[in-house]
Amino acid sequence: MRYLPLTAQNRKDMLQAIGAASVDELFKDVPKTAFMKGLADLPMHMGEMEIERKLGGYANENHHAGKGPFFLGAGCYYHHIPSTVDYIIQRSEFLTAYTPYQPEIAQGTLQYLYEFQSMIAMLTGQEVANASLYDGATAMAEAALMAMRVTKRSKVVYGSAIHPHYHEVLNSYLNNIGAEHEAHDGNLDDKTACVIVQSPDFFGNVYSYAQWRKKCDEAGALLVVVTNEILSLGLLPAPVEADIVCGEAQSIGVAMSFGGPHLGFFACREKFIRQMPGRLCGETVDADGKRGFVLTLSTREQHIRREKATSNICTNQGLCALAFTVHLSLLGEDGFKTLARLNHERACALADALKAAGFTVENESFFNEFTIRLNGDAKAVVEALTKQGIIAGYPVENKLIIAATEMSSEEDIAAFAAALKGATP
Amino acid sequence: MTGAALKTPANDAAKNEPPMDYNRGLNYDENLLWEKTQTDHPGVDLAAPKNTPLRTGQGARDRIGLPQVSEPDVVRHFVRLSTKNFSIDSGFFPLGSCTMKHNPRLNERVARYPGFALAHPMQPASTVQGTLKVMFELQNWLAELTGLPGVCLTPAAGAHGELAGLMTIARAHALKGRTDKAVILVPDSAHGTNPATAAMCGFKIRVIPTRDTGRVTVEAFKEALGDGADVAGMMVTNPNTCGLFESDIQTISKLLHDAGGYFYCDGANFNALVGKIRPADFGVDVMHINLHKTFSTPHGGGGPGSGPICVSEELRPYVPNPVVLHENGSYRLEENGERSSSCGRIKGFQGQFGMHIRALTYMMSHGADGLRQVSEDAVLNANYVLSQLEQDYNVPLAGPCMHECLLTDKVQKEAGVTTLDIAKALIEHGFHPMTVYFPLVVQGAMLIEPTETESKDTLDRFIRVMKDIAADVRNGDVDKFHTYPQSAPARRLDEVRAAREPKLRWKN
Amino acid sequence: MSTVKYTNDHEWIKVEGDTAWIGITTYARHALGDLVYLELPENGRQLKKGDHFAVVESVKAASEIYTPVSGEIVAINDNLTDNLDDLKEDIDKGWIIKVKMSNAAEAEGLMDKTSYEKFTESLS
Numbered sequence A: 001m002r003y004l005p006l007t008a009q010n011r012k013d014m015l016q017a018i019g020a021a022s023v024d025e026l027f028k029d030v031p032k033t034a035f036m037k038g039l040a041d042l043p044m045h046m047g048e049m050e051i052e053r054k055l056g057g058y059a060n061e062n063h064h065a066g067k068g069p070f071f072l073g074a075g076c077y078y079h080h081i082p083s084t085v086d087y088i089i090q091r092s093e094f095l096t097a098y099t100p101y102q103p104e105i106a107q108g109t110l111q112y113l114y115e116f117q118s119m120i121a122m123l124t125g126q127e128v129a130n131a132s133l134y135d136g137a138t139a140m141a142e143a144a145l146m147a148m149r150v151t152k153r154s155k156v157v158y159g160s161a162i163h164p165h166y167h168e169v170l171n172s173y174l175n176n177i178g179a180e181h182e183a184h185d186g187n188l189d190d191k192t193a194c195v196i197v198q199s200p201d202f203f204g205n206v207y208s209y210a211q212w213r214k215k216c217d218e219a220g221a222l223l224v225v226v227t228n229e230i231l232s233l234g235l236l237p238a239p240v241e242a243d244i245v246c247g248e249a250q251s252i253g254v255a256m257s258f259g260g261p262h263l264g265f266f267a268c269r270e271k272f273i274r275q276m277p278g279r280l281c282g283e284t285v286d287a288d289g290k291r292g293f294v295l296t297l298s299t300r301e302q303h304i305r306r307e308k309a310t311s312n313i314c315t316n317q318g319l320c321a322l323a324f325t326v327h328l329s330l331l332g333e334d335g336f337k338t339l340a341r342l343n344h345e346r347a348c349a350l351a352d353a354l355k356a357a358g359f360t361v362e363n364e365s366f367f368n369e370f371t372i373r374l375n376g377d378a379k380a381v382v383e384a385l386t387k388q389g390i391i392a393g394y395p396v397e398n399k400l401i402i403a404a405t406e407m408s409s410e411e412d413i414a415a416f417a418a419a420l421k422g423a424t425p
Numbered sequence B: 001m002t003g004a005a006l007k008t009p010a011n012d013a014a015k016n017e018p019p020m021d022y023n024r025g026l027n028y029d030e031n032l033l034w035e036k037t038q039t040d041h042p043g044v045d046l047a048a049p050k051n052t053p054l055r056t057g058q059g060a061r062d063r064i065g066l067p068q069v070s071e072p073d074v075v076r077h078f079v080r081l082s083t084k085n086f087s088i089d090s091g092f093f094p095l096g097s098c099t100m101k102h103n104p105r106l107n108e109r110v111a112r113y114p115g116f117a118l119a120h121p122m123q124p125a126s127t128v129q130g131t132l133k134v135m136f137e138l139q140n141w142l143a144e145l146t147g148l149p150g151v152c153l154t155p156a157a158g159a160h161g162e163l164a165g166l167m168t169i170a171r172a173h174a175l176k177g178r179t180d181k182a183v184i185l186v187p188d189s190a191h192g193t194n195p196a197t198a199a200m201c202g203f204k205i206r207v208i209p210t211r212d213t214g215r216v217t218v219e220a221f222k223e224a225l226g227d228g229a230d231v232a233g234m235m236v237t238n239p240n241t242c243g244l245f246e247s248d249i250q251t252i253s254k255l256l257h258d259a260g261g262y263f264y265c266d267g268a269n270f271n272a273l274v275g276k277i278r279p280a281d282f283g284v285d286v287m288h289i290n291l292h293k294t295f296s297t298p299h300g301g302g303g304p305g306s307g308p309i310c311v312s313e314e315l316r317p318y319v320p321n322p323v324v325l326h327e328n329g330s331y332r333l334e335e336n337g338e339r340s341s342s343c344g345r346i347k348g349f350q351g352q353f354g355m356h357i358r359a360l361t362y363m364m365s366h367g368a369d370g371l372r373q374v375s376e377d378a379v380l381n382a383n384y385v386l387s388q389l390e391q392d393y394n395v396p397l398a399g400p401c402m403h404e405c406l407l408t409d410k411v412q413k414e415a416g417v418t419t420l421d422i423a424k425a426l427i428e429h430g431f432h433p434m435t436v437y438f439p440l441v442v443q444g445a446m447l448i449e450p451t452e453t454e455s456k457d458t459l460d461r462f463i464r465v466m467k468d469i470a471a472d473v474r475n476g477d478v479d480k481f482h483t484y485p486q487s488a489p490a491r492r493l494d495e496v497r498a499a500r501e502p503k504l505r506w507k508n
Numbered sequence C: 001m002s003t004v005k006y007t008n009d010h011e012w013i014k015v016e017g018d019t020a021w022i023g024i025t026t027y028a029r030h031a032l033g034d035l036v037y038l039e040l041p042e043n044g045r046q047l048k049k050g051d052h053f054a055v056v057e058s059v060k061a062a063s064e065i066y067t068p069v070s071g072e073i074v075a076i077n078d079n080l081t082d083n084l085d086d087l088k089e090d091i092d093k094g095w096i097i098k099v100k101m102s103n104a105a106e107a108e109g110l111m112d113k114t115s116y117e118k119f120t121e122s123l124s
Helices: A008-018 A048-060 A083-089 A107-124 A136-151 A164-176 A210-219 A230-234 A270-275 A302-308 A318-356 A378-386 A410-423 B071-082 B105-111 B129-146 B158-175 B193-200 B218-225 B249-258 B267-272 B313-318 B353-389 B419-428 B456-474 B479-483 B495-500 C026-032 C078-082 C113-123
Strands: A155-158 A180-183 A192-198 A222-227 A244-248 A264-268 A281-285 A291-295 A369-373 A394-396 A399-403 B150-152 B183-187 B204-208 B231-237 B262-266 B286-288 B309-311 B324-327 B330-333 B405-408 B445-448 C003-006 C011-016 C019-024 C035-039 C052-058 C062-066 C071-076 C097-101
Touching: A008 B353, A008 B456, A048 B105, A048 B129, A048 B353, A083 A318, A083 B071, A107 A230, A107 A264, A107 A281, A107 A291, A107 A318, A107 B071, A136 A155, A136 A164, A136 A192, A136 A222, A136 A244, A136 A264, A136 A270, A155 A164, A164 A180, A164 B158, A192 A210, A210 A222, A222 A230, A230 A318, A264 A270, A281 B495, A302 B193, A302 C062, A318 A369, A318 A399, A318 A410, A318 B071, A378 A394, A378 A399, A378 A410, B105 B353, B129 B150, B129 B309, B129 B324, B129 B330, B129 B353, B150 B313, B158 B193, B158 B231, B158 B262, B158 B267, B158 B286, B158 B309, B158 B313, B183 B193, B183 B218, B193 B204, B193 B231, B204 B218, B218 B249, B231 B249, B249 B262, B262 B267, B267 B286, B267 B353, B309 B313, B353 B405, B353 B445, B353 B456, B419 B445, B419 B456, B419 B479, B456 B479, B495 C035, C003 C113
Parallel strands: A155 A180, A155 A192, A192 A222, A222 A244, B183 B204, B183 B231, B231 B262, B262 B286
Antiparallel strands: A244 A264, A281 A291, A369 A399, A394 A399, B150 B309, B286 B309, B324 B330, B405 B445, C003 C011, C011 C019, C019 C097, C035 C052, C052 C062, C071 C097
């Protein structure tokens, strides 16, 4: 009961002030049969110590990434998060603030959102970016819906091996409105709203976009570029050919946390801003002429446009956007690029070690993740390696998708290569 | 006036100098990161790359344009920015429909246990039994509290939960062969997300008018339902956005069910019911729960949230995948395609786990006994505020209210002081404003939700200020209201300018 | 001879022969507050009476503008995009679209100035 400040005397006094005999009198509009008989069938309240003991025990049942060699990526990456990031995002004024609808007392949130938008626009080589979406998968689905609004067309085509979760989310969102979607067969037609290219793709292959740009221009379709490893933009050229660039930014500042909260980002050309989903923060001035920031272009959004809104999204991933902004501020231009290169070099070292152990790397190009072929079921191999405290990668039939980051030490790489060799026929 | 008489030193553009910060006491004028002193090295020490040949098949990235600031300057930048924010930790935040309650720090500590924070969502189930157990137990807690046995934790926020819920309903109708179920009934007082979600789900919307009554009446519902042949379901917030319990809800849900429709309850206002009233018992088939409202996970300046849905046994086969299963003593996530009746996946991985663990921590802290006290105190606090302010402000709909109370500016507006002015005056007096101009069906609405975590003393201070505002207006002392806030980190912002010439990013 | 007529939705329409100029009334303009954006239709679009053909936005609201007559859009006033203050009952500057009417009789049932003024008085 430690979170409840009212005393028994308070409750009595307040009821008297209201003129009610009991609290239940205040619930008089609720049908009698809707009240629970007694308390819910759940444990009674607990103190901090008991809870920490119980949930700490649950946490200890997990084999987490800090416990041993770890090479799993597949859209969620194990990166180091500087201590400053967690300190800043735990500041009360950020952690326990609401959406900045009252800008006079939310300039802190608004300014970092503006900085976040600026950073995302720069990283993606796009003109504008929004203040975040739930995650990479939903950001990609929102991009497809936006392309349909912009082009007034109904077909979505994907041009590379897309993360299966992204693909499934896209299916769900498009099926809801009966839109067509299919893998690319070499041709775009006058029904094609957009082509979606994920790079690096699910297997780690890297793409360039000039050919796609040309095809899209010929067909009048938009080019949507998706990445689920935003760090790749520190080494790969900016996707300036794209009309929309979106994806997952968890890698910078956000913990893996078993799949969320992560950080969807969304950037595009300025001429499309009125079709964008999600919140936008813009610069303006206050009554004293001082620079300030506000949420703007809200007429796109559900609280004003209702069923005609560009999306139903309301709450986004504000605090994760702050974590990203702090981490990227610490890295800066040089640090971000260095970190990207380190990731690539760790992946190259891992690829070399696995080749030396007799495995075939399937990729011609990669950033920090690639695919090897095994003789037999990769899932069984992954399971076998967990017994040695190694999290091996993501299995797809006889393939294993493996990621390396700055966290992958030379010892981890050597241990993994040896264990993998031992576990495969 | 805040330092208006003092002039900011001019930036010498000719010398290409960055603009100066201009501070007054503890009020910081904080520049953008790009305008700060740029360093020649990162604020993170990294190993030196070996610069081996690239295997990306492409050249290296050229200039991005990111700022380069030292670690101490980064810390100071964000700490200074933080001082410009109002937060629940620093003051009373009576935002109606948002449930700004105390956010316990224990939740933060537990979410950061390495076993949780460093768990990857695609690890083999055998290595993440602890996280799966957390999710499974949260499913059970939510099922017990709502009376709805099927729980899916994947939705990322309330609006995403609405999408999950409507997709579940659409899938159920589709698999039952009810092809003409194309319409969702939505009261005009609904949150904007409700019609927006219905549209995103491919449904047509038919509006139930509540403007005159503040509630969905059986008569208005019947009118909107018609013969019900095309009605897939209805989305109703209960308690509703006027802070009232829908007193005819059992009759209405029965009529809806008889017509083959499902009742989607927007769970934004579950804080009025938790531990005391189970939505299943007033006819709900699907409901999302905002973990960031009822279950105290922090709003974080606009997210992340989390919006699990709870559904009836009948709708259980259709919820999005994956859900967590418990079989033969161990936990696992559903495999893709394992439940072919599912309406599909709506998010990467399995939801905002970091919010799941915070919410479970909170629930365990309160327990069955504490949660019941939560709803009772939340309703008591709202009614106390209402009882103390009904002499000073127009109350458009008679109480008692549930966990939030609705006032309007009808009286004050005659003197030229609007809801917006009252909101800004509250800022001047150190409170966060209530929710303003919502619900849309009530002119000049002020929706006040104190939550159960405020003391009587805090409520009394708020009431005092609200009464003073009303008294000033009565006495004709109104000019000052248009100048508020004066003491906040910023004065009123020019939103027209922001929207007319959108400037959405920094550019050199 | 030309006449200006008014609708319940606060559009004005000036008819000359089979051509109509359509805009929004000054009353509507004041009700909307500071405008920030006007979304215009494409030229050549066929309209049916009651279709919305443009959206006008303030900071906190978006309002659709409806045509009281059917026909083809034959001209768009692009000038308005950058001169939102002209969007009012101004026959020369404030018109949004010009429509070649397919049924001129549709304009006949609309309100004249006196009736419209009475109508707006009844609203406040």
